Amino acid sequence: MEPSEIPMLSYDVVVIGGGPAGMAAAARARELGLKVLLLEENDYLGGILPQCIHPGFGIHYFREELTGPEFASRLAKRLVELGVEYKTAARVIEIENYSDLEKVVVFASPGGVCQVWTKAIIYAAGARERHAFEIGIAGDRVSGIYTAGEAQTLMDIYGVLPGKEIVIVGSGDVGLIMARRFALEGAKVKAVVELMPYPGGLARNVMILRDFNIPLYLSHKVVEVRGKGRVQRVKVVKVDENFQEVPGSEFWIEADTLIISAGLIPSVKPLRKIGVEIDPATGGPVVNDRLETSVPGIFAAGNSLVINDLVDYVAEQGELAAEGAREFIENGGIGSRKWVKVEKGPNVRLVVPHYLSGERDVYLYLRVAKPMEDVELRIPEIGKRLRLPVVKPAEMIRFRLKAGEIQRAEGKLTVEVVKA
């Protein structure tokens, strides 16, 4: 590229992604006196929130129960009040890392391709959904197969109803909320099919199934779709406790639509490209307690960091990343005398952040591998214990560690969830 040929801007921080994580980050960065630019590829701010027209957002962050669009518009309003510069329809196509305080973000927009020199980057590009091919569904490649998010976009952004006889793969919150969404439009939700022996969503969302009389098949999976042009039927098979298919257990469900709600994966391709270390457990980057990745000056927040079930945590992470960016710019780096590594113990599937300085209090976000009742979250190195009545993989556990507690650790902290 000939840098002289294309327009060049200059900022302290560029925030990539205008969802709740990015908006919260940009607002906080501005409050902290930084010159910040937020880039969002959609025509509107809010990330996936504008399509989530159900309530359940913001109980912690705004202390009020809001819908997705309401939550998004509050954050957007704050951006405007603070005078944050942002561009919509601006797609970041490349990140270059020249040195700690010299980075370039290249973006495309209807105004052209533009490059921005910046000292720090907050990466908040969200996540993508797993699709039918990834989860091994064979058969015909027909119309009527959508990820939950795509179906939601079609319905709630574009006003299109995808179908009328629905099978949903996955009983996480997203799958359950989509089941209700379809039922409310008068569609027949014929089944929710869940691989695990327990439902994946919050208890209040699992209630939806009873409210709308929707059958739930636990320990089952969809393996095949058949149809001409459009989905006509899907094949379901029972699995045993080792997820092996039970021979002879297969049956067909007639349906015109198959919704895949099989989980989200952080979108981190641009980070990978510049060598940011990725945690295989989260799918997002490895970060320290300022949410800085392994590349100095590049921070991550929201679903790009770790898949969150609560938007409140997402916004919180955005703010934390902004504080990190300020420290990074002021001190020319995030310094620490020693980093304490956070390790996963029994029944801990993932935990974020990965490294703690002990210079400040932190929130740890973690998910368990399997549901358990009456447990204790323990960090043996510092004798920390936290009693929890129930833990579920679907519910992120967030807890606070004091700087003093972290300082007591020697090199590492092991987080475990065990029977009390």
Next chain:
Amino acid sequence: MKTKVAIIGAGISGASIARVLSKYENLEVHLIEKAPDVGWGVSKANTALIHGGYDDDPDKYPTRARLCIRGNRLWHQWVKELQIAHVWNGALIVALQEEDFDELERLLERGRKNGVPEMRMVEKEELFHLEPGLTKEAIGALWVPIVGQIAPIPAVIALVENAVANGVKTHLETEVRGIKVEKGEVRGVETSDGFIEADVVINAAGLYADEIARMAGIEYFEIHPRKGEYFLFDDDVPGPRRVLFPTPTPISKGIVVTTEISGHLMIGPNAQDLPPEEKDNLATTREGLEEVWEGAKKLWPQLPPRSKVIRTFAGLRPEPTGGDFIIKAEEEVWGFINVAGIRSPGLTSAPAIAYEVAGIIQRDLGIRLIEKSGWNPYRREITHFFMLSPEKANEIVKRNPAYGKVVCRCNNVSEGDILEAIERMKFIGVKTPSVDSIKFRTKATTGTCQGSFCRPRIVQLLAGEYGVEPWKVTLKGKGSEIGIGDVKALLRGEE
């Protein structure tokens, strides 16, 4: 007076024939296709290789052997004239045991007989230098540098765009249902959209060429489908630089491991024979996919986890009685030319098939072909935002801001690319808006997320440009509509 020519089938064969025949002043060429867009038959799902021409035994399959190598040479020229995405990366046919060398020697010999240049054996050491990721079991290989890969549907699109620019008329969504023959001569074709008069009818109907032939009273061959299934992986999965074949068996060239031209690792196909009535059975099967996985692992042991699969698909080879291509003017029906049984290596052979047909028209039908003075051999590739340098992009964006608006995140396909695709669809006569038409022209929806972010946007753009409701936009033609109505349709009791 012009001779009217009807070509049945806009696959790689029919499209190549249309392009070549568009060179002639005294022909009026009609290209008839039942699908909503071109290239959606056999040509849609295959390994996309421009084969080397060493494989087909000239004694058993003389037409295949002759046309494959000739087609390969022509493609080297055609991809430039038509700006078709391609790569000439060569192939290695890998030996895993001592006996395999006998077969490789035979292929080398056969290749020389067919006129394949620059083939040679490579020893183990050089082989691993060329492809470090290859199985450690490999003990040597045959190197065929002229092998390459093209994007097959974009190739059909390019051919048809060029043919139309040179005067060919297309009839899409038009199914041929009968051939009118009078006094032993063809008069035209009966279609779902009326009668199309023709003096010459060229049957390039792929899997259905036997049925079309029967409509003209010709019954000496039958076509049955042979299914092949594939996996395509995400673009961050490392693949080989060259096309890797196992040593072939008498029935099949074997399961290939390759990095297709968009940079995705691709493995497949297997070969499963289906009865003649299953010509639309394009379903992937768990057994077939398993076979492909196991087969590919033999050459490429470090296959990624299944979660890195972004797509699986199946194609059907049209296997004719006898096994060789059937390309001839039928004597009992004057003016009827079969281009049937175009199984593998049909993609490779297509340009040669087209010249063969032009030759048949001259020689066997006695129609002297007069070249046009203003025939245009060139066609410009659609704009791909992701391929532009920032400077070039800015020039284009200045003229049309839509080119700066990215719609498909995985592949950086812009709104401008998509609008240009729609314009080109209309240029060749695509009547029903479908997402697949956009996909094959722009690569939108083919990335990591498989369209879950961009498909609704594309539907919106198609709906706007075609003036239909968004839910009536299709995935791949009538019967595959995106939705059933607006969100309140069911509540209003409309469905």
